[in-house]
Amino acid sequence: MTIAAATNHDDFDRRQRTRWWMMRVVIYGMLLLWAAVCIFPIFWTLTTSFKVAADVMRGNIVPWWEYTPKWLGWRSLGLSPDTIGNVSTVREEFLKRFFNSVIISVSASALAVILGSLAAYGLSRFSYRFGFMRNSDISFFFLSQLILPPVVLALPFLVLYKELALLDTHIGMIAVYTLMVLPIVIWIMKDQFAAVPVELEEAALVDGLSIWGAFVHIIVPLVLPGMVAAFILALVLCWNEYFFAALLTATDAKTLPVMIASQTGSQGINWWSMAALSAAGILPLVFIGVLLEKHIVKGMTAGAVK
Amino acid sequence: MSIAEGDLLHTVDTGTLSPRRMQLGRVLLWASVGLMIGTFAAQALFETGYISFGFSNWRPVLFSYFVWAFMLCLSRVMIYGEQGKKALFVLPAALFVISMVVFPLVFALWVSFSDWNLASLTGRKFNGLDNVRQMMSDPFYWNAMFNMVIYVAAILVEYAIAFGLALLLNADIKARKFWRVTFLLPLMLSPVAVSWMVGKSMLEIRFGPLARFAKWLGWEQPSFFGSPEIAKLTIMVMDAWIFIPFITIMLLAGLQAMPKEVLEAAEVDGATPWQRFWQVTFPLMLPVSVTAIMIRIIFKLKIADIIINVTSGGPGGATDSVTSFIFREYRDRSNVGYGTLLAMVYLVLIVIFMTILMKVSARLVRRATGVDSS
Numbered sequence: 099m100t101i102a103a104a105t106n107h108d109d110f111d112r113r114q115r116t117r118w119w120m121m122r123v124v125i126y127g128m129l130l131l132w133a134a135v136c137i138f139p140i141f142w143t144l145t146t147s148f149k150v151a152a153d154v155m156r157g158n159i160v161p162w163w164e165y166t167p168k169w170l171g172w173r174s175l176g177l178s179p180d181t182i183g184n185v186s187t188v189r190e191e192f193l194k195r196f197f198n199s200v201i202i203s204v205s206a207s208a209l210a211v212i213l214g215s216l217a218a219y220g221l222s223r224f225s226y227r228f229g230f231m232r233n234s235d236i237s238f239f240f241l242s243q244l245i246l247p248p249v250v251l252a253l254p255f256l257v258l259y260k261e262l263a264l265l266d267t268h269i270g271m272i273a274v275y276t277l278m279v280l281p282i283v284i285w286i287m288k289d290q291f292a293a294v295p296v297e298l299e300e301a302a303l304v305d306g307l308s309i310w311g312a313f314v315h316i317i318v319p320l321v322l323p324g325m326v327a328a329f330i331l332a333l334v335l336c337w338n339e340y341f342f343a344a345l346l347t348a349t350d351a352k353t354l355p356v357m358i359a360s361q362t363g364s365q366g367i368n369w370w371s372m373a374a375l376s377a378a379g380i381l382p383l384v385f386i387g388v389l390l391e392k393h394i395v396k397g398m399t400a401g402a403v404k
Numbered sequence: 405m406s407i408a409e410g411d412l413l414h415t416v417d418t419g420t421l422s423p424r425r426m427q428l429g430r431v432l433l434w435a436s437v438g439l440m441i442g443t444f445a446a447q448a449l450f451e452t453g454y455i456s457f458g459f460s461n462w463r464p465v466l467f468s469y470f471v472w473a474f475m476l477c478l479s480r481v482m483i484y485g486e487q488g489k490k491a492l493f494v495l496p497a498a499l500f501v502i503s504m505v506v507f508p509l510v511f512a513l514w515v516s517f518s519d520w521n522l523a524s525l526t527g528r529k530f531n532g533l534d535n536v537r538q539m540m541s542d543p544f545y546w547n548a549m550f551n552m553v554i555y556v557a558a559i560l561v562e563y564a565i566a567f568g569l570a571l572l573l574n575a576d577i578k579a580r581k582f583w584r585v586t587f588l589l590p591l592m593l594s595p596v597a598v599s600w601m602v603g604k605s606m607l608e609i610r611f612g613p614l615a616r617f618a619k620w621l622g623w624e625q626p627s628f629f630g631s632p633e634i635a636k637l638t639i640m641v642m643d644a645w646i647f648i649p650f651i652t653i654m655l656l657a658g659l660q661a662m663p664k665e666v667l668e669a670a671e672v673d674g675a676t677p678w679q680r681f682w683q684v685t686f687p688l689m690l691p692v693s694v695t696a697i698m699i700r701i702i703f704k705l706k707i708a709d710i711i712i713n714v715t716s717g718g719p720g721g722a723t724d725s726v727t728s729f730i731f732r733e734y735r736d737r738s739n740v741g742y743g744t745l746l747a748m749v750y751l752v753l754i755v756i757f758m759t760i761l762m763k764v765s766a767r768l769v770r771r772a773t774g775v776d777s778s
Binding site: 125126128129132133135136137138139140142143146154155156157159213214216217219220221222223224225226228236239240243244245246247248249250251252253254255256257258261262263264273274276277280284296299300303308309310313334337338340341344345354355356358359361367369372373376379380383384386387388391394395398399 | 726
């Protein structure tokens, strides 16, 4: 009797263990599969930038085994080791676009974080009345901008910017991008300020600080991680934006995505240089994604999880 | 803007403001209003040819607007003191958004009822409801609108996949951070780069790895943009690839915030994993799911970059989104009057759709969880 029970128990135990191992295999298998789906296009972009025409046409995938990496793609951008010292008009062009992207996205994100944080703080601490609008209405007014499709604003901006001589300028693009990310920043920052107990400011006010003093000296250091998260998220959105940039810029303020999109030569596409350009466009964000993942996740999930 | 009663953060007003200071505030404010109106009127008269002197563009009017905005902020503090300083928090953002959204929208409304081709020399002409009539009989616009319905419906599939991935990431796994970062990467990539390197290179019929993979699977003549259905599907898959990480991350945060005791209690009660998921996890995740799907819908309604770069709406408008269709209307045909009307109609439809959706989903969440989602 006891022996039978023990065997039974053993049997059950073994079945459980097999089941557990099966689950492990399935889970890690699916994780690996999706990781491959996520990584392969990036891998493809990077490796294609080191191929020559024949390698591209043959569809070789694994470097050093199926083909020997060459600097062709990066040479066409003037960024390969042997051309980096020389004068290169393509590199000039590329760097100009690259820094346009940097200037526009960083300034727009910074401006959005400043404006958005102030508004979110005000809305979380004071009651406003603006005509018929109360706090919740003002909040909704800001957040509802998220729904606004860019295409609605595109043409008015095109015409108004032309009249204001803001077409194809950094300032014009910064203003558009700030508008684009402002609702997201306000959404994130509202959540951040709501988590800060109001007693902190009350204590600061008692100690003789003004409301702005309390905001700058007490609150901003506390919500700085949230501001960083909002900034990074805004940066990603601005860096990748294409629609407004394609319509509102021509030569001076053209950003990297617009340059990437306009790379069709007369003899079809030079995939190696296209890949090098795309790689240069996505690598900064891949680095940001890997290094600052925590902040991005924090920004995206703010306000969604209570 | 004035401050109503009931601030969360109470402040004590110290001292009274001198009448001279308040007077000065009002004077400054009205002087800047005068300056702005004056500049605007002068430029308008110059542009229409009534006066012969003026600026070469409208930028001075913009500067006078800035002066006015600054004076408005300053005068709040001068007139209302401590209360005015509170208004300063919201005022800059509000002025910015109003000037960048409300004014252009009014302008767009004005343009949308006119015949205006930027390429022609005749300029703007009011044409009443002609654009509306043209829109009603424009098969491509309604086709694009229909495509948007399908694109939005595809979010349900994205959601299902993302939920699966979130459950995977929430399982008891090693190196969770590594997997999370890897899964997040597609969201970081520029849609333009993705459309070129994935849409045009990896899907290239002759050498693209995905085309070769499809051939290996037994699809003899893989063509990802040949037939309308497949082209639409390809676009949806690429867009899903970029945005699934977003839904996954939100759902993962929801899963991690879920109280463990509930699941354990269900397990003790003998619920199977399948039951545990449908009767405990899924209802508890409903509020997060609704938020994630809402934001995803908002982003989906703006889909354009991939379509513009990969297919330009082809074949035969099968992949067109409303945004990419209007984009071509602007850029290729410079048809701004008609394009703007289409955009305005789209905006109205979106606002109606989102309002209904928010109401319905709020009710859904309330019924399922008894908790107000807002």
